[in-house]
Amino acid sequence: MDVKYINPFLEGTIEVLKTMAFVNPRPGKPYLKQNNLAKGDVSGIIGITGTIKGSLALSFSTGSILKIVSNMLGEEITSLNGEIRDAVGEITNMVSGAARKKIEAMGYSLSASLPTVVSGEDHSIMHVLGGSNIVIPFEMDEGPFVVDISMGDPQ
Amino acid sequence: MDVSKKIKILVVDDFATMRKVIRNLLKQSGYENITEAEDGVVAMNMLKSTKIDFVISDWNMPNMTGIELLKAVRSDNELGSMPFLMVTAESLKDNVVEAVKAGVSNYIVKPFTAEVLGEKIDKILENIK
Structure with a gap:
């Protein structure tokens, strides 16, 4: 996977969470991941099609997503309820939109599917393409989350 | 209080959480x-x-988009002549053109801040005065 796709997703994630949830997640060093195991307790995944095919997943620890959604809703959420699942889907959708806009500025045409949300211990994230994918880790005071990307070559 | 702040706004989105976010x-x-309202039919x-003064609607919804x-x-x-603000997750040119042709008052791309949302509403209300 071409590393030039990392920054649009990194910047898109920060932009969405800063704007909608007033948090400033700290990005760590991206790394390659070989398995399907999710890093967090609740994950949103969305397929990307167009001149580049791939998928994006955001996988949140309980602490990080409770803080994010509490800020988005303006009320304290204390458990992984339906509102959290809805919000994870919406955040995934928005990050995908923000990142695609940046990748489209490189001259590609992209669209996205509807997001799917998965939760539970040791759940898996199945990327459209399989193989290895790049993970961008983020830290918040309340816990970590990751952005897990799999993008193919332009067609 | 600014009189325009008293207007009744209808927020249309199939995700209850997103309606709550926009309400916030x-x-x-x-x-x-x-x-x-959870979709276009209900809206x-x-x-x-009901007497509604302003509509803020998501683009992608089941039943009626x-x-x-x-x-x-x-x-x-x-x-x-109802003021109508369309919310989209992406600024797709084709979508924008279609919405403008259909007579949208303005559109806003997610994510957005309370400040940007407020400015869009104020601008629409200003234009219809």
Whole structure:
């Protein structure tokens, strides 16, 4: 996977969470991941099609997503309820939109599917393409989350 | 209080959580009189039976999408001039062109801040004065 796709997703994630949830997640060093195991307790995944095919997943620890959604809703959420699942889907959708806009500025045409949300211990994230994918880790005071990307070559 | 802040705003989105997020952002912008609908069909029924001053609608919804709702509103004799702000997750040129052709008052791309949302609403209200 071409590393030039990392920054649009990194910047898109920060932009969405800063704007909608007033948090400033700290990005760590991206790394390659070989398995399907999710890093967090609740994950949103969305397929990307167009001149580049791939998928994006955001996988949140309980602490990080409770803080994010509490800020988005303006009320304290204390458990992984339906509102959290809805919000994870919406955040995934928005990050995908923000990142695609940046990748489209490189001259590609992209669209996205509807997001799917998965939760539970040791759940898996199945990327459209399989193989290895790049993970961008983020830290918040309340816990970590990751952005897990799999993008193919332009067609 | 600014009189325009008292307007009744209908927020249309199939995700209850997103309606709550927009409600929260509207409150931060000073708008308190807010009602909600989960899709275009419910919204249209509410618009016909309740006094609504402003519509904020998501684009992607089941049953009746945001653009279908906009077209239905614009072709209705009584609701035709209703201020209508469309919310989208991406600034797709084709979508924007379609919405403008259908008579959207303005559109806003997610993510957005309370400040940007407030500015869009103020601008629309200013234009219809």
